[in-house]
Amino acid sequence: xxxxxxxxxxxxxxxxxxxxxxxxxxxxxxxxxxxxxxxxxxxxxxxxxxxxxxxxxxxxxxxxxxxxxxxxxxxxxxxxxxxxxxxxxxxxxxxxxxxxxxxxxxxxxxxxxxxxxxxxxxxxxxxxxxxxxxxxxxxxxxxxxxxxxxxxxxxxxxxxxxxx
Numbered sequence: 001x002x003x004x005x006x007x008x009x010x011x012x013x014x015x016x017x018x019x020x021x022x023x024x025x026x027x028x029x030x031x032x033x034x035x036x037x038x039x040x041x042x043x044x045x046x047x048x049x050x051x052x053x054x055x056x057x058x059x060x061x062x063x064x065x066x067x068x069x070x071x072x073x074x075x076x077x078x079x080x081x082x083x084x085x086x087x088x089x090x091x092x093x094x095x096x097x098x099x100x101x102x103x104x105x106x107x108x109x110x111x112x113x114x115x116x117x118x119x120x121x122x123x124x125x126x127x128x129x130x131x132x133x134x135x136x137x138x139x140x141x142x143x144x145x146x147x148x149x150x151x152x153x154x155x156x157x158x159x160x161x162x163x164x
Contacts, residue, residue, distance in 0.1 A: 010156075012084055012101060019086045019100045037103065040083040042075045050075065052102070054083060061099050071104050073137035074155040079108065104155040109164055110134050111150055118143035 011022040038056040045051070048065040050072065061083070065072055075081075081104055085097035114132035128140050131151075139153055141160040152161040 014086070014088075017088050017090075019084075021101065036085050036087070036097070037082045038085055040081055040099075040102070042077060042079040042081060044077060045072070045075065052081070052083065052099075054099070063099070063102065067100070068102055070158070071102060071155070073135055073158065074104055074108055074110075074153065076108075076110070076135050080105065106154065106156055107152050107161055108155050109150050109152050110137075110139075112141075112145060112147055115141075115145055115147050115149075 009022055013020050013022065038054065040052045040054050040056075040061075043051045043053055043060070049062050050065065050068055051060055051062050053059075054061055068075075081102045083099045084101045084103065086100045087097040110133035112131045113134050116129050116131075118129065127143050129143055129145070130138050131141050131145055132138055133151070133153065137153075137158065139151070139158065139160050141151060145151060145160075145163060150164040152164055153159065154161055
């Protein structure tokens with residue numbers, strides 16, 4: 001049984017035999033069934049389908065953009081992720097489980113592919129600018145970040161951490 005302090009935004013729980021992702025915290029119920037986390041690797045995306053290699057089952061699986069949500073902004077080939085496998089207490093997925101979502105590493109390193117020039121004295125907005133990383137995501141960074149820099153990004157918040 002989970003305590004209220006153990007559930008956070010983005011947590012996955014089981015409620016009435018269905019996997020549920022917590023969007024905001026206000027109340028919690030204990031569910032049935034269970035889930036485990038297994039290692040997997042992102043391979044590629046094509047037309048809103050995201051393909052992964054399941055390292056435990058030696059197979060591939062696909063999740064839609066609708067399922068993975070904002071995680072799509074931080075997926076690049078060979079990114080190691082955690083696949084969340086749901087095991088209902090009965091039904092066709094009871095033995096093998098079904099992969100229902102992924103968890104990214106908390107931080108990842110990305111190459112900057114677009115960065116506006118830093119304009120001297122441009123500190124009215126806190127001395128930051130928005131750059132585009134190799135996955136297409138836009139990240140607010142300090143003014144000194146330039147194209148081809150490698151930056152570390154917090155994938156949970158989509159925030160710049162440091163230049164590598």
